[in-house]
Amino acid sequence: MEHLDVLVVGAGLSGIGAAYRLQTQCPDREYAVLEARESIGGTWDLFRYPGIRSDSDMFTLGFPFHPWKAAKAIADGPAILEYLHETAATYGIDQHIRFGQRVLRASWSSADALWTVETTQALYTCSFLYVCSGYYDYDSGHVVDFPGQRKFQGQVVHPQHWPADLDYSGQRVVVIGSGATAVTLVPAMARTAEHVTMLQRSPSYVASRPAHDSFSDRLRSVLPERLAHRLIRGKNVAFSTAVYSAFRRWPKQAAWLLNRTVAKELPDSIPLDPHFTPRYKPWDQRLCLVPDADLFKVLRDGSASVVTDEIETFTPTGLRLRSGADLDADLIVTATGLRMVALGNIRLTVDGREVDPHDTFVYKGMMLSGVPNLAWCIGYTNNSWTLRSDLSSQYVCRLLNHLTATGTSICVPEIDRSEYDAPRRPVVDLSSGYIRRAAPLLPRQGTRGPWRLRQNYPRDLVLLRFGPITDEAMQFRPAA
Structure with missing residues (x-):
């Protein structure tokens, strides 16, 4: 059994950022990063489907301490993985990573003020457990059992399990879905496929954005690297925050603006309604980003098309739709979404009591009510993931330093009864299908104060970087 002061779970974007903050802001704390896979990168190592890319600009998705230097602001998956x-490697974080260490369970002892963490390879103890594995299930995506699927004589592929040797050149491809994965796959596959059809039950809001940020390029050409990075990052944060706030405040006007912009990009053969007129308000679900209007380009040149209908059944040669139409296909890609899990599916117990994450409330968007010395790192849904995850890591470091300064060993947020009995909301408050399916599994948020998770970076910056560590909800005590 090995003891570490802090165990970080996950060596993706969040875990690497957490490791940097720990070794720079808590240099007296010994840490290790446990990674279930055999390589770093998390999401950016797992997903290998054509066209995989960020849907946030890399000046905010990248780390504030390690500026993004590549030309494209909207980067592809391989470039992000290389970053x-x-x-x-630059900060020596790779020397702290233990690969092939999937965390199975973690047990807290108040008497010892320790977590005992069991992985597939070893047993550890730690004083603080920081789960940075996000909230996606890396083992499988959301799979729909479509009627008659076994009849289909072609190949069916889920984007999360993309075969490395899949050759679809010259084939007729149907991509089922209308979310971020689908709008990424369609233009990428249209380059070599005979034709790609995006089949959607209902459309999503789509926004086009240049892959290159010309203003940022000019700043980087005349200013020192770190100064330029700070200014670009600040500009992008301010812009995205203002747009999100405006869209939520004036949803009708936002829908009109988004639809008007899309209508200008579409060919006459594809009407805006029903193919690009969603049934929900902007930002009830995450916007789908289309860099350099690549989706609309393949729709205009005829190498791709969009069909809005429902699947009645698979057939030997493709799909039969509710309208009675048939779609012929050689390859069908089921971009039907992801599965969400809480805390990497780690089984938690506190002093012998099993913890169901759904029965807990999130404190300051990262800690769980009644669970000592544990934080869960999640990012924003309306902005770059890293903006929130980096704030969480800096707050964890402040919390650890407070424990040292006060001579205490245990910190645990406790929710009061009035908040517990108030109407409950899921920790991720969007109406997307994958979030609704996971609602019974995820922790919840309250209605006010530190139990409310607000999608507001400037507010969180003040709270987590400069706000007080002590409050009525957070309890500090020594080991028993």
Whole structure:
């Protein structure tokens, strides 16, 4: 059994950022990063489907301490993965990573003020457990059992399990879905496929954005690297925050603006309604980003098309739709979404009591009510993931330093009864299908104060970087 002061779970974007903050802001704390896979990168190592890319600009998705240097602001998956490897190597973080260490369970002892953490390979103890594995299930995506699927004589592929040797050149491809994965796959596959059809039950809001940020390029050409990075990052944060706030405040006007912009990009053969007129308000679900209007380009040149309908059944040669139409296909890609899990599916117990994450409330968007010395790192849904995850890591470091300064060993947020009995909301408050399916599994948020998770970076910056560590909810005590 090995003891570490802090165990970080996950060597993706969040875990690497957490490791940097720990070794720079808590240099007296010994840490290790436990990674279930055999390589770093998390999401950016797992997903290998064509066109995989960020849907946030890299000046905010990248780390504030390691500026993004590549030309494209909207980067592809391989470039992001290379950036993560470079960051881990530059700061020696890769020397702290233990690979092939899937965490199975973690047990807290108040008497010892320790977590006992069991992985597939070893047993550890730690004083603080920081789960940075995000909230996606890395083992499988959301799979729909479509009627008649076994009849289909072609190949069916889920984007999360993309075969490395899949050759779809010259084939007729149907991509089922309308979310971020689908709008990424369609233009990428249309380059070599005979034709790609995006089949959607209902459309999503789509926003086009240049892959290159010309203003940022000019700043980087005349200013020192770190100063330029700070200014670009600040500009992008301010812009995205203002747009999100405006869209939520004036949803009708936002829908009109988004639809008007899309209508200008579409060919006459594809009407805006029903193919690009969603049934929900903007930002009830995450916007789908289309860099350089690549989706609309393949729709205009005829190498791709969009069909809004429902699947009645698979057939030997493709799909039969509710309208009675048939779609012929050689390859069908089921971009039907992801599965969400809480805390990497780690089984938690506190003093012998099993913890169901759904029965807990999130404190300051990262800690769980009644669970000592544990934080869960999640990012924003309306902004770059890293903006929130980096704030969480800096707060964890402040919390650890407070424990040292006060001579205490245990910190645990406790929710009061009035908040517990108030109407409950899921920790991720969007109406997307994958979030609704996971609602019974995820922790919840309250209605006010530190139990409310607000999608507001400037507010969180003040609270987590400069706000007080002590409050009525957070309890500090020594080991028993």
